[in-house]
Amino acid sequence: MAKKMQRRRRQKRTRSQRGxxxxxxxxxxxxxxxxxxxxxxxxxxxxxxxxxxxTSNILELAGEVAQTTGRKRIAPEDVRLVVQNNEQLRQLFKPGGTSVNEDDN
Structure with a gap:
């Protein structure tokens, strides 16, 4: 006798749940x-x-900072530290910003 296989339906997730x-x-x-x-x-x-x-890169790095300090939640201070300590992010978020056509000189 063949038993009916029960299919598990995936629950729909919203955009915010998917990130x-x-x-x-x-x-x-x-x-x-x-x-x-x-x-x-x-x-x-x-x-x-x-x-x-x-966003995903910044939050991933901020999560690592929070984890090394023994916390489970990311604080704004963690995000600030990530941006300050990462050369590329610091250049991206510096006052005045950068443009796509700017030379690397």
Whole structure:
């Protein structure tokens, strides 16, 4: 006799549970703050991916800092330390910022 195999259904997870940044939020911010009416969907997708990548890297490093200090939660101080101690992040977030076309001299 063959028993019926019970299928387990995956529970649906929201974007916030998956850790994804919604395109609509980035789109609305760009249109409101920069008054940009011409914005392609590929540019929006690329920008959202870059923001997700930066956020995940910063939070991963901040989590390691919090863990080494014996805490389970990331504090704003941990994020600040990560940005100060990482050369690339420090250059990215320095006052005045950097541009894509800027020379490395």
């Amino acid at each position: 994804e940044l919604p395109f609509s939020l980035v789109d609305r911010f760009l249109r409101e703050e920069f008054h940009s009416s011409r914005l392609s969907s590929s540019a929006l997708s690329f920008l959202t991916s870059v923001l997700e990548y930066l």
